Amino acid sequence: MDALFGNLLNINYQQAIMWAIGGILIYLAVARDMEPSLLLPMGFGAILVNLPMSGAITQQIERLVGGVIQTGEEVGVLNELYAAGIANELFPLLLFIGIGAMIDFGPLLSNPRMLFFGAAAQFGIFFTFSLASLLGFSWQDAASISIIGAADGPTSIFVANYFHSNYIGAIIVAAYSYMALVPIIQPPVIRMITTKSERLIRMNYRQKDVGRLVRIVFPIIVTVVAGLFAPRSVALVGFLMFGNLIRECGVLGSLSSSAQKELANLVTLLLGITVAVNMQADKFLNPQTLMILALGLAAFVFDTVGGVFFAKLMNLFMKEKINPMIGATGISAFPMSARVIAKMAIEEDPTNHILMHAVSANVSGQIASVIAGGLVIKLVEGLIR
Amino acid sequence: MSDNVGRLLESFGVMGLGMLGIFVVMLILYIATFAVSKIRKGE
Numbered sequence: 001m002d003a004l005f006g007n008l009l010n011i012n013y014q015q016a017i018m019w020a021i022g023g024i025l026i027y028l029a030v031a032r033d034m035e036p037s038l039l040l041p042m043g044f045g046a047i048l049v050n051l052p053m054s055g056a057i058t059q060q061i062e063r064l065v066g067g068v069i070q071t072g073e074e075v076g077v078l079n080e081l082y083a084a085g086i087a088n089e090l091f092p093l094l095l096f097i098g099i100g101a102m103i104d105f106g107p108l109l110s111n112p113r114m115l116f117f118g119a120a121a122q123f124g125i126f127f128t129f130s131l132a133s134l135l136g137f138s139w140q141d142a143a144s145i146s147i148i149g150a151a152d153g154p155t156s157i158f159v160a161n162y163f164h165s166n167y168i169g170a171i172i173v174a175a176y177s178y179m180a181l182v183p184i185i186q187p188p189v190i191r192m193i194t195t196k197s198e199r200l201i202r203m204n205y206r207q208k209d210v211g212r213l214v215r216i217v218f219p220i221i222v223t224v225v226a227g228l229f230a231p232r233s234v235a236l237v238g239f240l241m242f243g244n245l246i247r248e249c250g251v252l253g254s255l256s257s258s259a260q261k262e263l264a265n266l267v268t269l270l271l272g273i274t275v276a277v278n279m280q281a282d283k284f285l286n287p288q289t290l291m292i293l294a295l296g297l298a299a300f301v302f303d304t305v306g307g308v309f310f311a312k313l314m315n316l317f318m319k320e321k322i323n324p325m326i327g328a329t330g331i332s333a334f335p336m337s338a339r340v341i342a343k344m345a346i347e348e349d350p351t352n353h354i355l356m357h358a359v360s361a362n363v364s365g366q367i368a369s370v371i372a373g374g375l376v377i378k379l380v381e382g383l384i385r
Numbered sequence: 386m387s388d389n390v391g392r393l394l395e396s397f398g399v400m401g402l403g404m405l406g407i408f409v410v411m412l413i414l415y416i417a418t419f420a421v422s423k424i425r426k427g428e
Contacts, residue, residue, distance in 0.1 A: 112418045119407040126400035133396045134389070142396070214421050221417045229410050367414075368407055375406045379399045 010052030014281035021279075022046030025173070034180035037265075038153065038272045042173065045276020049078065057277060081274040089161055091271045092154030093239045098264025099154070099366075100243020101256050103334070105218055107360040110208035114326075114357065116310070118364025121330025122372040123306025124149035128299040129376070135291060141165050143380040145292050148175045149299025150369035151182075151332040157275070158236055159373050163380070169278030170289040174296035182333045183340045185297070189304045190344065194324050198312070199348045201323040205356045215248040226371050232381075233374020240370060304328045307361075323354055329361040332369035338362040 025043030029036035048056045057076035062069050085091035108114055125146045132142035144165035147156050156175040160168040178185065190199075219241035227234040247256045278284070307327030315321045325344055329337045338358035345354045 109418060109422075112415050115411040115415050115418075116408065119404070119411040122407055123404060126403045129403075130393065130396035130400055133392055211422065213424075214418065217421050218418060221421075222414060225410055225413050225417070229406060364411075368411065371407055371410050372403065375403045376399075379402055379406075383395060383399065 007052050012052075012281070014285050015050040015052065017285060018050040018279060018281045019047050021284075022050070025177075028177075028180070035176050037268045038176045039180070041269065041272025042176070042276055042279070045078070045273040046279040048273075049276050049280050057280070078274055078277045081270060082277045085267075085270060086157065086161060086274055086277075089158050089235070091267050091274070092157045093235055095264060095267045095271060096154050096236060096239040097243040097246075098259045098261075098267065100219070100240040100245075101247045101259035102264070103240075103244055103247075103363060103366060105215065105244065105248075105363055106210050107356050108363045109210040109214055109218060111357065111360045114330075114360035115364045115367075116314075117307055117327050117330035117361040118332075118366070118368035119330070120310030120327060121303045121307030121332075121361075121365055122149065122368050124299040124301065124303030124331075125369075125372050125376065127302045127306075128295050129380075131298060132295050135295075137288075139380050139383050141167060143376050144168070144171055145295050146299060147171075147373055147376060148178065148292075148296035149303050150373055151175070151179050151300065151303065151337075152366070152369045152373075153179070153271075155236060155332075155370055155373040157271075159376060162232070162377055166283070167288060167292055169275070169280075169284050170292040171296075172275050172278070174293050178296055178300050179333045179336065182300070182331070182336045185300050186304050186328055186331075186337065186340055187344055189301050190308060190325055190328055190341075193305060193308055194312075196348070198324050199345070200352065201321050202349070202352050203320075203323050203326070203354050203357050205353070212248075212250065216245065219244040219248065222367060226367075226374065230371055230374025230378055232377040233370055236370045236373060237367075240366070300331070303331045307331065323352075323357075326354060326357050326361050329358040330365040330368065331362070332365040334362045334366055335359065337365075 022043040025039045028034040029040035048054060053059055055076060056078045058079045059074050060071055061074050062071050128149055129142050129146035132145045137145060140163035144160035144163050147159040148171060150156060153176055156171055160171045223238050223241045226237040243259050246252045246259055307330040308324045311322045311324040311327030325341045329341050331337050341358045342355035345352045
């Protein structure tokens with residue numbers, strides 16, 4: 001009987017809480033369609049790793065060897081996957097090839113001043129870094145937490161893993177959850193810091209033809225420039241831009257298609273469930289997790305604030321005014337943020353269509369967030385030394 | 386107390402340098418994109 005039911009006695013309340021958290025993530029993915037490709041595997045993985053003596057993760061178990069009971073380590077498959085793909089940052093980088101192949105930089109290249117909105121909307125990362133360090137987190141953990149504000153899963157995983165953060169599970173859950181919650185987070189913040197007349201500013205979109213040479217040269221230039229300033233970001237930026245180059249070169253259609261579909265889907269499949277290794281109850285359930293969730297929210301809020309205020313600053317010097325809501329789309333949550341702001345503009349004035357401007361700034365945010373990740377690593381390494 | 390103030394100032398330094406760094410990179414990308422599009426038009 002003990003052999004059959006003995007493990008039931010190993011259940012503790014913390015594991016039960018993690019089952020509930022896993023269930024909530026699955027609910028959000030399935031019923032609310034919130035980042036289902038990540039939240040569902042993470043939710044299921046949270047349940048897998050929190051079953052007592054789970055064979056999915058590394059355990060110290062007793063084995064009978066030659067008539068003698070010996071305690072040995074049994075390596076779990078999720079730990080193997082973690083070592084193979086997360087600890088060496090391989091999965092996020094491979095995913096970035098797929099993401100790069102999906103991005104169309106055309107709207108940004110036809111309106112390159114939107115590059116600066118991407119920069120401004122990374123303010124939340126650095127603000128949260130200060131806040132986290134003030135709250136007692138180490139420089140490495142503060143950097144890992146602040147990068148939630150990059151609103152970009154692979155960048156968050158990359159930086160948190162680089163600094164060997166103990167809170168990588170909470171950081172990843174926060175990053176992906178808040179990316180899905182952009183339609184709830186951004187609008188109230190924008191309404192609080194803008195006036196109705198500002199939200200009604202009309203922006204004309206003039207379709208400009210972007211040449212093939214520009215489309216091909218752009219990812220190469222981004223990689224070189226970002227790499228020179230933030231060398232630790234070369235892998236992230238490089239893989240993102242490699243994916244984009246495959247797309248734009250025009251001679252690698254099947255590779256581009258595979259990167260966008262098969263590669264991205266395969267890696268996403270493994271990434272979500274593997275990340276759950278860090279969602280074991282003893283690592284995840286602590287007061288710091290709540291603080292990290294709060295800091296992650298602050299990062300998103302101040303990203304929005306930074307972008308909007310930068311747009312207002314630009315309006316002081318420009319004849320053709322910018323709708324300040326565009327600044328908020330510099331956050332890297334693509335294409336969610338662009339759609340949210342375009343919808344807000346139409347709600348204010350049904351004839352004000354700012355989607356293409358929003359997409360330009362949103363795509364710029366993708367580049368800026370990766371550069372920010374590299375700069376955070378470089379600057380915090382300087383602090384530690 | 387002074388440790389906390391020192392830590393805060395160091396973190397503000399990271400904030401300032403980080404934002405400056407991103408804007409500098411974006412400015413270079415802006416100029417480069419502009420230049421390439423002009424070269425193309427000139428051909």
